Amino acid sequence: VNINARRVTLQDVAEDARVSPSTVSRALNGNRRIGSETRARVQYIAAQLGYVPNQAARSLVLRATRTLGLLVPDFTEPIHGQVVSGFQGEAALQGYTVIMANGFDEPEREARALEVFARHQADGIAVLGGVLDQRQVLASVHPSRVVFVDGENPALGGGGTEDLPLGCVRADDGAGVEALVAHLLEVGRRRFVYVAGPPVASSSIRGKAIVRALTQSGADPRDLGIYAGERIDPASAPAFADEVAASRPDALLCYDDKLALVVMDALRARGIRVPDDVAVTGFDDIPFAALSNPRLTTVAQPAADMGRYAVLMLLGAIETGVMRASIHVPVQLVVRESSTTPQPAREAVRRD
Amino acid sequence: VNINARRVTLQDVAEDARVSPSTVSRALNGNRRIGSETRARVQYIAAQLGYVPNQAARSLVLRATRTLGLLVPDFTEPIHGQVVSGFQGEAALQGYTVIMANGFDEPEREARALEVFARHQADGIAVLGGVLDQRQVLASVHPSRVVFVDGENPALGGGGTEDLPLGCVRADDGAGVEALVAHLLEVGRRRFVYVAGPPVASSSIRGKAIVRALTQSGADPRDLGIYAGERIDPASAPAFADEVAASRPDALLCYDDKLALVVMDALRARGIRVPDDVAVTGFDDIPFAALSNPRLTTVAQPAADMGRYAVLMLLGAIETGVMRASIHVPVQLVVRESSTTPQPAREAVRRD
DNA sequence: CTGTTAGCGCTTTCAA
DNA sequence: TTGAAAGCGCTAACAG
Numbered sequence: 118v119n120i121n122a123r124r125v126t127l128q129d130v131a132e133d134a135r136v137s138p139s140t141v142s143r144a145l146n147g148n149r150r151i152g153s154e155t156r157a158r159v160q161y162i163a164a165q166l167g168y169v170p171n172q173a174a175r176s177l178v179l180r181a182t183r184t185l186g187l188l189v190p191d192f193t194e195p196i197h198g199q200v201v202s203g204f205q206g207e208a209a210l211q212g213y214t215v216i217m218a219n220g221f222d223e224p225e226r227e228a229r230a231l232e233v234f235a236r237h238q239a240d241g242i243a244v245l246g247g248v249l250d251q252r253q254v255l256a257s258v259h260p261s262r263v264v265f266v267d268g269e270n271p272a273l274g275g276g277g278t279e280d281l282p283l284g285c286v287r288a289d290d291g292a293g294v295e296a297l298v299a300h301l302l303e304v305g306r307r308r309f310v311y312v313a314g315p316p317v318a319s320s321s322i323r324g325k326a327i328v329r330a331l332t333q334s335g336a337d338p339r340d341l342g343i344y345a346g347e348r349i350d351p352a353s354a355p356a357f358a359d360e361v362a363a364s365r366p367d368a369l370l371c372y373d374d375k376l377a378l379v380v381m382d383a384l385r386a387r388g389i390r391v392p393d394d395v396a397v398t399g400f401d402d403i404p405f406a407a408l409s410n411p412r413l414t415t416v417a418q419p420a421a422d423m424g425r426y427a428v429l430m431l432l433g434a435i436e437t438g439v440m441r442a443s444i445h446v447p448v449q450l451v452v453r454e455s456s457t458t459p460q461p462a463r464e465a466v467r468r469d
Numbered sequence: 470v471n472i473n474a475r476r477v478t479l480q481d482v483a484e485d486a487r488v489s490p491s492t493v494s495r496a497l498n499g500n501r502r503i504g505s506e507t508r509a510r511v512q513y514i515a516a517q518l519g520y521v522p523n524q525a526a527r528s529l530v531l532r533a534t535r536t537l538g539l540l541v542p543d544f545t546e547p548i549h550g551q552v553v554s555g556f557q558g559e560a561a562l563q564g565y566t567v568i569m570a571n572g573f574d575e576p577e578r579e580a581r582a583l584e585v586f587a588r589h590q591a592d593g594i595a596v597l598g599g600v601l602d603q604r605q606v607l608a609s610v611h612p613s614r615v616v617f618v619d620g621e622n623p624a625l626g627g628g629g630t631e632d633l634p635l636g637c638v639r640a641d642d643g644a645g646v647e648a649l650v651a652h653l654l655e656v657g658r659r660r661f662v663y664v665a666g667p668p669v670a671s672s673s674i675r676g677k678a679i680v681r682a683l684t685q686s687g688a689d690p691r692d693l694g695i696y697a698g699e700r701i702d703p704a705s706a707p708a709f710a711d712e713v714a715a716s717r718p719d720a721l722l723c724y725d726d727k728l729a730l731v732v733m734d735a736l737r738a739r740g741i742r743v744p745d746d747v748a749v750t751g752f753d754d755i756p757f758a759a760l761s762n763p764r765l766t767t768v769a770q771p772a773a774d775m776g777r778y779a780v781l782m783l784l785g786a787i788e789t790g791v792m793r794a795s796i797h798v799p800v801q802l803v804v805r806e807s808s809t810t811p812q813p814a815r816e817a818v819r820r821d
Numbered sequence: 822c823t824g825t826t827a828g829c830g831c832t833t834t835c836a837a
Numbered sequence: 838t839t840g841a842a843a844g845c846g847c848t849a850a851c852a853g
Contacts, residue, residue: 138840139833139840143832171529171590172589173528173829174529174845176525177525177844177846184568191554192544192550192553193547194550198546199544202543209578209582214589215568216569217568217569218566226561232521238525378760405757408731408734478847480846489824489825490847491825494849495822502823526847529831530829530847530848532829
């Protein structure tokens, strides 16, 4: 397993074992057309010599690399880390290697990443997050070789039902939002504000789901305010807090946990109490959601599983030639302090 | 850039352009031994045909893959995400692809990861975090092809000065700890406890640095308590808090930010106030350190830069054949609420 | 300046 | 059951 130096080749093993290269190949690849004692001997010698097959040579002749490409917009997001972890883990389990690229939220970088995947002949590609232009991806990669994780199915033209044979792994945000809204209504909240995130699919999907959930609950969706949360930074935070103080919503549904934490920080700086004055909720259930003060109510996403499913879908498509359509993984409401009224609510019978 | 289908080869381009394959190769690789009009024509045709070079074939003949392996113990750690991001970004900038593997803190997985890197003929390897057995890595990979990020230089036999020609990127924890201790002493803290992390290099290095800093400050290092923080989980948290309540330290220096947040959560559950009753500090300055309540005092590590340096060291070694020895990147003390006494301390003239 | 030739390390027909 | 031969797609001498 020495990485540089002259690597020992299959040739070397063959000579050492006094057999032909083809025999070595067969012995090492579980080909049954070979004598069992020869196989054992060859395997032994190969191990002895520290032989490691050259993947490049292998890929060249096999016309398959057992390599998966993973395009991540931002490794810094905890939730992305979880997806990456699941993706990598499952890929390894299936004997695949993953090469990764960072999109940095720039279409140009993204394009270059796709080219890298192509050069390396990746057998499949996963694209994480609401990438800027999914159509661009589809233009250069065969649909049966991509799966979008947490992206919107581009076939929809923006948010209807999904039915195209296009790989897409999403959490069931609709269900999550319903549970969230039901919980908030149950604890007596009425004036909601959706603090939206950056312009990615997830953010708009969640926003729309809130409107729907509110309507279905018989609440007046006009009670829902929208705030462009992506603009909240240390500089603009006070302005945001002021706006909350002025409009007095009693529940802030944030695009994701990170944003929720930023929001809570801004509110605290302004002296607005959570959950007393206003409830705050997030999305994802990153590890820090359980550690904030107050602890954050959120909708847990099985992020690692989503990464795993992405791999499974890709491998399925590689095998069968067709990509199974979108899949929705279940989410779970996690009620914590940030949405529970300090005085036990009348019927707060919700188990965490 | 189509990913499956029969890819267009250099051969195809050659035929289309009515030149030999070598000419195409030269035209596309910036070889100067070629007529400029021929080059232009070939490049045009290649682009027209959507030609993408086959990296496997290229690597095979060039005996270099322009690929770097990155072994990460846990993608879920925010700090790892930052390192990965910097690593990937710099690698891409330099025309390298990175293949990644997840160690999951298991030596066996780690070994398999190294083998994957070898199969793919990675030109260099970076190992992140205090891996269980760095010696194992060195046994199978040439020293000039690895760099350990955040690991301990294994040549030291555990923590002296470092001088071996062995790639190692570390933050200057010593300086960070000194600043941290100085700050805590300045705000009147005296009874310190180091809440240690998992058994990785960083944790022990920081622990030792604290003892040293305490001694140098003329404080009695015997005032330093040690607590095995890695054992703190939701179940054991109360016990930990009880212990703090009993022994009454006035400063808890935690291995890293995440642990510090866990600690603060445990203390809050027990009614111990931070920083009033006890100061809490972290290490890393992950994004959430600035969002906690109270906001966390910590030592910022330029994690992304560390990833970048790792790439640079690797490329340097690939070019020159020798790995430059360890490098220490500077850190910065970030003072926030969790260590500042509510009443302004007498001489708290520390700028954040 | 351009073409010809010979592999890089591996798998796989096709014979023996 | 094993070996010989051909070739995956590309680059790098070496001629011309």
